[in-house]
Amino acid sequence: MSKAHFGLIGLGVMGENLVLNAERNGFSSVVYNRTFTKTEQFLNGRGAGKQIFGAKDLKDFVSKLERPRRILMMIKAGSAIDSVIETISPFLESGDLLIDGGNSEFRDTERRVSDLESRSFGFIGMGISGGSKGALEGPSMMPGGTKASYEAIESLVSRMSAQVEDGPCVTYIGPGGSGHFVKTVHNGIEYAIEQILSEAYDLMRRLTGMSGVEMAEVMGKWNKTEELSSYLVEITEACLRVKDPEDGDDLVEKIMDKAGQKGTGLWTVLSALELGAPVPTIYAALNARVISSIKDQRLSAQKIIQSPPIKPFDLGDPQSGMPILMDSVVLSCFASYAQGMELLRLGSEQYDYKLDMPSIAQIWKGGCIIRSQLLSRIQSAFNAHPALPNLMVDPWFASEVNKRLSSLASVVAGGVTSGIPLPCMTSTLDYINSYRTGRLPQNLVQAMRDCFGSHTYQRVDKEGIFHTNWIE
Numbered sequence: 239m240s241k242a243h244f245g246l247i248g249l250g251v252m253g254e255n256l257v258l259n260a261e262r263n264g265f266s267s268v269v270y271n272r273t274f275t276k277t278e279q280f281l282n283g284r285g286a287g288k289q290i291f292g293a294k295d296l297k298d299f300v301s302k303l304e305r306p307r308r309i310l311m312m313i314k315a316g317s318a319i320d321s322v323i324e325t326i327s328p329f330l331e332s333g334d335l336l337i338d339g340g341n342s343e344f345r346d347t348e349r350r351v352s353d354l355e356s357r358s359f360g361f362i363g364m365g366i367s368g369g370s371k372g373a374l375e376g377p378s379m380m381p382g383g384t385k386a387s388y389e390a391i392e393s394l395v396s397r398m399s400a401q402v403e404d405g406p407c408v409t410y411i412g413p414g415g416s417g418h419f420v421k422t423v424h425n426g427i428e429y430a431i432e433q434i435l436s437e438a439y440d441l442m443r444r445l446t447g448m449s450g451v452e453m454a455e456v457m458g459k460w461n462k463t464e465e466l467s468s469y470l471v472e473i474t475e476a477c478l479r480v481k482d483p484e485d486g487d488d489l490v491e492k493i494m495d496k497a498g499q500k501g502t503g504l505w506t507v508l509s510a511l512e513l514g515a516p517v518p519t520i521y522a523a524l525n526a527r528v529i530s531s532i533k534d535q536r537l538s539a540q541k542i543i544q545s546p547p548i549k550p551f552d553l554g555d556p557q558s559g560m561p562i563l564m565d566s567v568v569l570s571c572f573a574s575y576a577q578g579m580e581l582l583r584l585g586s587e588q589y590d591y592k593l594d595m596p597s598i599a600q601i602w603k604g605g606c607i608i609r610s611q612l613l614s615r616i617q618s619a620f621n622a623h624p625a626l627p628n629l630m631v632d633p634w635f636a637s638e639v640n641k642r643l644s645s646l647a648s649v650v651a652g653g654v655t656s657g658i659p660l661p662c663m664t665s666t667l668d669y670i671n672s673y674r675t676g677r678l679p680q681n682l683v684q685a686m687r688d689c690f691g692s693h694t695y696q697r698v699d700k701e702g703i704f705h706t707n708w709i710e
């Protein structure tokens with residue numbers, strides 16, 4: 239057997255599909271999985287009859303690859319990555335390249351890039367988005383590491399990734415852990431949009447009693463608009479249409495209302511706090527998952543803390559796609575992207591990643607979970623003003639915000655009055671109101687800080703640093 243072009247470690251949900259994708263694109267492959275029975279099952283099943291070969295141990299795996307070796311690890315993030323690196327590195331030779339395609343913490347990737355580069359291996363931390371279907375048909379890929387390492391995998395990843403009108407959904411993101419940083423922020427935006435659509439569903443269901451199919455019809459209308467046409471709206475429509483085969487009821491109503499979360503949502507918020515990036519909509523989505531998980535407490539509290547009666551309010555005509563509700567969803571999605579892009583900009587400055595914002599918008603346009611038509615507008619906004627401080631001050635976005643803000647305010651006010659939690663929509667309204675307010679009450683915060691801790695303050699009417707003895 240001649241040596242294979244590409245090696246894959248980890249035949250889980252993503253790995254299986256990615257190796258089939260690579261093979262379909264002309265890259266013969268060798269696969270290794272910690273549990274060998276999975277390798278056998280794969281080679282006798284989906285991998286049968288293809289240019290995909292198996293290896294029982296990592297030494298054998300490495301020996302079957304052409305040089306410089308290109309090895310993608312699709313395994314659990316965390317210590318598993320370090321342990322595979324440690325086990326495989328004695329078999330590697332100078333110039334060989336490891337790619338971590340999992341959801342690793344970007345600081346771990348920083349460490350691994352510098353460690354492996356110092357041992358004359360290459361290391362790429364590559365965020366991959368698209369789920370199992372995207373992995374097979376073409377995901378969005380966010381590779382970070384040295385430029386030379388990226389060049390060694392460019393032909394592979396640009397053929398494997400999704401393709402949109404302006405090219406493949408992969409680009410060189412930047413040095414170190416930048417690829418995983420961008421993937422983390424991508425996932426933060428994903429958390430927010432999923433929560434926003436769930437809030438819209440909750441309002442439709444609780445205020446109007448609409449059925450799954452009726453709500454799906456509204457989602458279908460939204461998916462035809464420039465502002466909301468997206469993968470997440472598309473799958474929300476699909477989920478709302480599915481019936482429980484046992485009794486024909488809407489299946490979504492049978493699902494336990496506890497949402498899990500892995501690392502990336504938390505890391506987005508932690509990075510934002512460290513970098514001083516305001517991400518309230520994303521943070522609200524993370525909190526919403528956390529509070530959803532304490533179901534027992536919520537069930538008890540429901541009997542103790544009374545909720546006001548629901549007072550129906552106008553969401554707009556369902557035949558016209560509930561325009562008032564749609565405005566609220568649109569602005570909350572704008573805010574999610576705006577906050578994510580702002581976090582990328584600040585991270586890029588702090589870590590010297592030199593992120594190219596239009597390119598990031600471009601590679602999110604296909605293959606990934608947050609792909610949407612809006613990303614073309616985001617790409618254009620950053621093309622026009624590469625140093626745009628916030629997406630919402632771009633002329634197109636600003637005019638949309640101005641048109642839709644009163645709808646968001648009315649929906650949030652209605653939800654608050656009826657005791658319906660709308661964490662992302664409420665946070666978005668506060669975010670926009672704060673961002674557009676030239677004078678905030680933090681002057682009084684500063685006075686208090688100076689009063690108790692002599693933290694000093696600046697004045698609006700003259701230059702300098704001041705301190706006052708507030709209490710004689």
Ligand code: NAP
Binds near residue numbers: 247248252273
């Ligand atoms: P998965 O289906 O849960 O499979 C996990 C894989 O990791 C298995 O092959 C498992 O091997 C291997 N593994 C676990 N611990 C290991 C260790 N200590 N040493 C060696 N191998 C180990 O995972 P997945 O969903 O494909 O995800 C893989 C990575 O991609 C994760 O970082 C995940 O967060 C990320 N990701 C997932 C998705 C998605 O939609 N699923 C999307 C984007 C990114 P065994 O068979 O021996 O257990």
